Amino acid sequence: MPSGLRFLIAAKRCEITELQQLARTSALVNAVGRLIHGLQRERGLTNLHLASGDGHWAPALAQQIEDNAALQAAVVTCFEAMDLPASRLNHGARLFSRIAYALQGLDALPALRNRLRSEAWSTERATAAYVRLVGGLLAVVFEAADAASDPGISRRLVALFNFMQGKELTGQERATGAALFAAGQANAAAQQRLLRLIDSQERCLQVFQEFASPALYQAWLQTQRPEQQALLERMRRVLCTAADGAPLDRQLSQTWFDANTAVIDAMKSIEDQLAVELLSLCESRIEASAAELAEFEALTGERALKPQAAADLSFFEPSPSDAGPDHQTLAPAAPSGFGLQVDRSILELVQAQSQRLQAMGHELDTVRASLNERKLIERAKGLLMAHRHLSEEEAHKTMRQMAMNQNRRLIEVAEALLAMAEVLPAPTR
Amino acid sequence: MPSGLRFLIAAKRCEITELQQLARTSALVNAVGRLIHGLQRERGLTNLHLASGDGHWAPALAQQIEDNAALQAAVVTCFEAMDLPASRLNHGARLFSRIAYALQGLDALPALRNRLRSEAWSTERATAAYVRLVGGLLAVVFEAADAASDPGISRRLVALFNFMQGKELTGQERATGAALFAAGQANAAAQQRLLRLIDSQERCLQVFQEFASPALYQAWLQTQRPEQQALLERMRRVLCTAADGAPLDRQLSQTWFDANTAVIDAMKSIEDQLAVELLSLCESRIEASAAELAEFEALTGERALKPQAAADLSFFEPSPSDAGPDHQTLAPAAPSGFGLQVDRSILELVQAQSQRLQAMGHELDTVRASLNERKLIERAKGLLMAHRHLSEEEAHKTMRQMAMNQNRRLIEVAEALLAMAEVLPAPTR
Numbered sequence: 001m002p003s004g005l006r007f008l009i010a011a012k013r014c015e016i017t018e019l020q021q022l023a024r025t026s027a028l029v030n031a032v033g034r035l036i037h038g039l040q041r042e043r044g045l046t047n048l049h050l051a052s053g054d055g056h057w058a059p060a061l062a063q064q065i066e067d068n069a070a071l072q073a074a075v076v077t078c079f080e081a082m083d084l085p086a087s088r089l090n091h092g093a094r095l096f097s098r099i100a101y102a103l104q105g106l107d108a109l110p111a112l113r114n115r116l117r118s119e120a121w122s123t124e125r126a127t128a129a130y131v132r133l134v135g136g137l138l139a140v141v142f143e144a145a146d147a148a149s150d151p152g153i154s155r156r157l158v159a160l161f162n163f164m165q166g167k168e169l170t171g172q173e174r175a176t177g178a179a180l181f182a183a184g185q186a187n188a189a190a191q192q193r194l195l196r197l198i199d200s201q202e203r204c205l206q207v208f209q210e211f212a213s214p215a216l217y218q219a220w221l222q223t224q225r226p227e228q229q230a231l232l233e234r235m236r237r238v239l240c241t242a243a244d245g246a247p248l249d250r251q252l253s254q255t256w257f258d259a260n261t262a263v264i265d266a267m268k269s270i271e272d273q274l275a276v277e278l279l280s281l282c283e284s285r286i287e288a289s290a291a292e293l294a295e296f297e298a299l300t301g302e303r304a305l306k307p308q309a310a311a312d313l314s315f316f317e318p319s320p321s322d323a324g325p326d327h328q329t330l331a332p333a334a335p336s337g338f339g340l341q342v343d344r345s346i347l348e349l350v351q352a353q354s355q356r357l358q359a360m361g362h363e364l365d366t367v368r369a370s371l372n373e374r375k376l377i378e379r380a381k382g383l384l385m386a387h388r389h390l391s392e393e394e395a396h397k398t399m400r401q402m403a404m405n406q407n408r409r410l411i412e413v414a415e416a417l418l419a420m421a422e423v424l425p426a427p428t429r
Numbered sequence: 430m431p432s433g434l435r436f437l438i439a440a441k442r443c444e445i446t447e448l449q450q451l452a453r454t455s456a457l458v459n460a461v462g463r464l465i466h467g468l469q470r471e472r473g474l475t476n477l478h479l480a481s482g483d484g485h486w487a488p489a490l491a492q493q494i495e496d497n498a499a500l501q502a503a504v505v506t507c508f509e510a511m512d513l514p515a516s517r518l519n520h521g522a523r524l525f526s527r528i529a530y531a532l533q534g535l536d537a538l539p540a541l542r543n544r545l546r547s548e549a550w551s552t553e554r555a556t557a558a559y560v561r562l563v564g565g566l567l568a569v570v571f572e573a574a575d576a577a578s579d580p581g582i583s584r585r586l587v588a589l590f591n592f593m594q595g596k597e598l599t600g601q602e603r604a605t606g607a608a609l610f611a612a613g614q615a616n617a618a619a620q621q622r623l624l625r626l627i628d629s630q631e632r633c634l635q636v637f638q639e640f641a642s643p644a645l646y647q648a649w650l651q652t653q654r655p656e657q658q659a660l661l662e663r664m665r666r667v668l669c670t671a672a673d674g675a676p677l678d679r680q681l682s683q684t685w686f687d688a689n690t691a692v693i694d695a696m697k698s699i700e701d702q703l704a705v706e707l708l709s710l711c712e713s714r715i716e717a718s719a720a721e722l723a724e725f726e727a728l729t730g731e732r733a734l735k736p737q738a739a740a741d742l743s744f745f746e747p748s749p750s751d752a753g754p755d756h757q758t759l760a761p762a763a764p765s766g767f768g769l770q771v772d773r774s775i776l777e778l779v780q781a782q783s784q785r786l787q788a789m790g791h792e793l794d795t796v797r798a799s800l801n802e803r804k805l806i807e808r809a810k811g812l813l814m815a816h817r818h819l820s821e822e823e824a825h826k827t828m829r830q831m832a833m834n835q836n837r838r839l840i841e842v843a844e845a846l847l848a849m850a851e852v853l854p855a856p857t858r
Contacts, residue, residue: 014521092443100436
């Protein structure tokens, strides 16, 4: 068999292995999404239970905890399935490290529930504990999106991660607003938090819009009821603009909670559709690649009978897609159609495969850029928090302000801050 | 065993597997470098042989071809070693696809040599064929650098790739200049080519300077003889500024060739040192990770005897390195010292490992940025070539001019061009 063909086949096998990993990762993301939703409900019921103090919500909470045990078992099963082919995983170290962190949280969950049963925690404190747990699970999804090597699947994973993150931020907004209304009094710190949550939600939904399939984005738009939106925005305005300490209508607590819950439930249905779409995309990509592999392998028989002419110099002839040495090394080229014909030379196959992988690489770079932006913004925020002893809200606000004043995008401000990091003094503790 | 610890161990195993892959890839890069050097010499001797036409260079050429057979066998052995653990490779599809392309070229090399023995090819045509072959081999090195997941190793691979590419461009400059002097007449097209080659060499050496160890960069500086540099620059000036068609001193052909050869040989010695440094870096990183893994595994015995307290809520307590939900998901944090103590809780281990991987990820992003710049510039150049029917030299010159006129960096011009790609009309053929 010509050695080029052998490696062409090895390349295709790698591609299939990577796609199979992605299918497993997608299944895991799906299970994690369902557990997160269950934990979000448990968090909401816990808050209601703590706030009411009369045991009214205890049965619903107990039921949810029972449901979550099953969801958690499903997630752990998926985690174990990842463990098996351990060393075969792209970026495995990072994904496993995220899983280890999430598992630490899940292992400690029974202790948290026990403590919540025996001590009168504030709703803030209980919320913060669940937020941390959900954050650990979302980090697993982020890593899965970051590790995907197929641009189409990566797009959908990025859309899904941002949608899940947006849903979590909506959940936190629900809790923060409900507590404000329930307290009957505006509070500047909580307002800051609300503003950041709203802002971050919008950022997530923008990325979702950019990377989701048009059909799913339309489906998401159709879940939105104008009257409900108007009601929510009115209540948001009341919450965010009231002077520190001013009275708030306690009656609105339930209205606020219900309106947000409707949004979150609609988001869950979209999330489920995203997951279904993702899985079927993985399957069809695996099928297509397996078919290509089969054709390559069939070719090895053909070629063994009919070896390439020993005087074939076509390798050294310039092809239309390249021109010079520098250019050629990283030959950028338009993706060519990839229909296989037995009589095409192996060189053409190798070139077509190369060009296809490069086009995929370019597309992947574009998709990953959005994840990188997120990482950079979070890093810059962390830097501000450490160096100026700011809260996350304050750091977020500072960066927004800088972006507005300088008429720049948030990512540009983040990059400028990180570039300055080397000249900043070390943070004092 | 606590499930968090299990995945922590799985993460460490992944890390070691990836490092072992990198060690194999580095050995391959080393072998490829030696073969490239041999092919560069074969190219030079072939040109001398074709130009002299008297058989004077035939024995030296025959000897070099024999030497290269051994170097090629060593490369193929390394390729085979990559093939074995096929599906375990990060970015395997791309690397294998590059290898398949390079192998097609190596397989066709005997046919090329035969043809060169029987036909009177021009030196340009012969040079172009070898340039293509070397380009295919350099693409393998580029892919290896792009796939590295350890930032320290990635830095060195990026330095090495750029140095190898710089050396190849020097070789092409040597051939182009020697042909010009030998012809005794200046030629505008060849001048354009020279200017691009000089410019690209400088770009490569800048990246080398940025990512090589200071010791090796110093070693490289020390190979440079001021008198030799001055002589080379004087001849470059003569070549690049002579009017189209003006006479050139044929006598300088040999002087030019020898001066460039001295540079190339000095570069080869630095390249060898880079390769040695790279291999020992891989080895020490594998050793360190294996030691950490052993400590983790020793811990599983300890922990099995002394399980974590069931009421341990430390997971839910805020740590100094994070602050809020959005922030926490992608928790940016300073890398902490990673000394193991048996009494540290598993949570702390998980957090430390997480932070370490994140810090590595940030560093890796920085290193990869330079490879991405290269890809973007090449893509933009390809775009210009396709849309405006320009040669590589013309496209390169156009972009340089745009950068100068707009006072922007080349990468910014490339990004702007690529951003406009969608609104450009499709290329006509």
